[in-house]
Amino acid sequence: MIRTERLIVHGVDLEVFRGGEGDPIVLLHGMRSFSSGSRFPALLAALGSVVAPSLPGFGGTPRPKDFDTIFDVVHLVRAVLDSVPGAAVTLVGLSFGGWLAAEVAAAGHPRLGRLVLVDPVGIKIGDRQTADILDVFNRHPNEVRAAEYHDPDRFAPDFDAMEDVEIIRYARDRDALCLYTWHPYMYNPQLPRWLPRIAVPTLLVWGGNDGIVTPAYGRTFAALIPGAQFSVLPNAGHHPDIEQPEALAGLIATFLEG
Amino acid sequence: MQLWFHNENTYPFVPREVLDAAESVRASLPGHLLDPKIAADLFHECMDESLLCDDVGINIVSVEHHSGINSLYGASPIVLGALARQTRNVRVLSQGTLISLRQDPVRVAEEYATADVLLRGRLDIGFVKSGDSEMASNNANPVGNLERFWEAIDLITAALKNQDGPMRWEGKHFSHRHINLWPRPYQQPHPPMWGATGDPDTSRELGLRGMVNSVVLRGIDGTKRAWGAYRAARSEAGLPEPALDRFAYAAFIYVGDTDEEGIEVGSKLLWFLNTSLKQAPQFSKFLPGRMPAEMAPQVYRTKPRPGETRAARPADALIGMTAEQAIQRQIMFAGNPDTVFKQIMAAYETLGGFGHLIFIGRSGYLTHIEAEKGIKMLAKEVLPRVREATRER
Incomplete structure (x- = not known):
């Protein structure tokens, strides 16, 4: 059971989804914020005490004035880690949230115990004229939709069927993502240099049909993190948490037991 | 009443089926669809139309749009520079370099100061917020555009006014350690400033700053909203009522010998609306x-x-508007000189007056010869009557 609550961290009034008991798990959403009905946070709550904040500008969290860079978001995530009670924290980041989690882990954080990255963005590996990460702001929505999901007809948002509040949430998520990631598009040129500093057990999971960032990108990402495990989930695109939530939670459960 | 000629230098010569099949006629059409020889002819024709305006007493607007059939004036400072050297008499409004798309507003200020000197003080500076496909064409983050817009205006204004040696700027979006324009602008403290917008919130800020508010193709209702916000903001701030020279109305205009000619040729201007606005979602x-x-x-x-x-x-x-609809919405004035005079005056009275009328006088397949005839007819047969009728205002 997931509860929607408020959590004030460093003066930022965060919408958070909470559930479960035990060791703390901080879950960072991807391009889209979670909602109270999201399946994956509920599944993760069976593994520990989950806190999933909507980052500023996303979902139900306002964006403070002049809070508008990746730098701000990474510092806020560090402050969230400081705020959760209990033992070592497992940090799980999806897509954009995976980038943030990787930044935090590369810089190091005393509370960080384990790291899970699911289809993260955040690094540049290809040549100058090839996009590693499909440009969701510059390509036709139909192309993005097909790349984003293994089964778009089943899982992609249908605006005609969605309620106003859901569409507004979607638009807020897109605005916030654009603000933070427009340039350079979805990556930090310096991050590959620092990923080898990650010193906690790390699992990377990749949707086998991710057309936003491919599994090949994922293997390169994983190879930069010492000892990282890498798993591919079939029948999932860029959002395994939406298309394969049980299988994803299962992989994380195995990782946490190990 | 000041009259301004506005010509986007459109490139209509891409096959219809290509445009119909394209998801966007802006930003993404491959360059091979443009013939540089035709483009060269267009640039020279449009420059000649501006020089004709210079001869007949119509001011000139220099515009900027990027990467599409709707305009070839992406590098607007270059066109402004050519106009600055070639014209002798009228004022030139750059409306404008799209400042929130430029990485360094100090360079924009330098370009404007140079243009003003070359023009011997005949420059007006217009600011446009931009948006849509131009964000992609210029790699500019669409979120935060408005914030960059106003900070860039503040920085350009400060740079133009500065005569006291190197000046520093450490803002949110722009920073510069050594701003010192040579030449400084010809006009003091800086050329007149305009903003093109129909957005009431932006109009309010223009009102507070006393800048000219031009409204392009928003029709009567949209223009009233914008100028109402402008006036209200000044009134609420205890500032004096704005003079009519703070307001500019823009419309398609074509004057023929007869109503039939005016409407038939003027209808070609609507290509801009009906063909060149298509953009991908x-x-x-x-x-x-x-x-x-x-x-x-x-x-x-x-x-x-x-x-x-x-x-x-x-x-x-x-999109998809007919000449009758455009005339009825008062975004187009077309017909014989008497008809156009009455259409202009009707809009003028409905809006409570305006000090500037910007006319879009060439677009799409409207030819150079037709454009020059329209300019001459407007200057000779209509402008004196409009000036006479609005003299007291």
């Missing part, structure tokens, strides 16, 4: 930051829900 309805998220339900859905009003960008309402 990622550059328009799904562009982040373009409108408040609260409006997304009306914009994202493919069909409205019962009782829901549709929200769209202002330009969407213009």
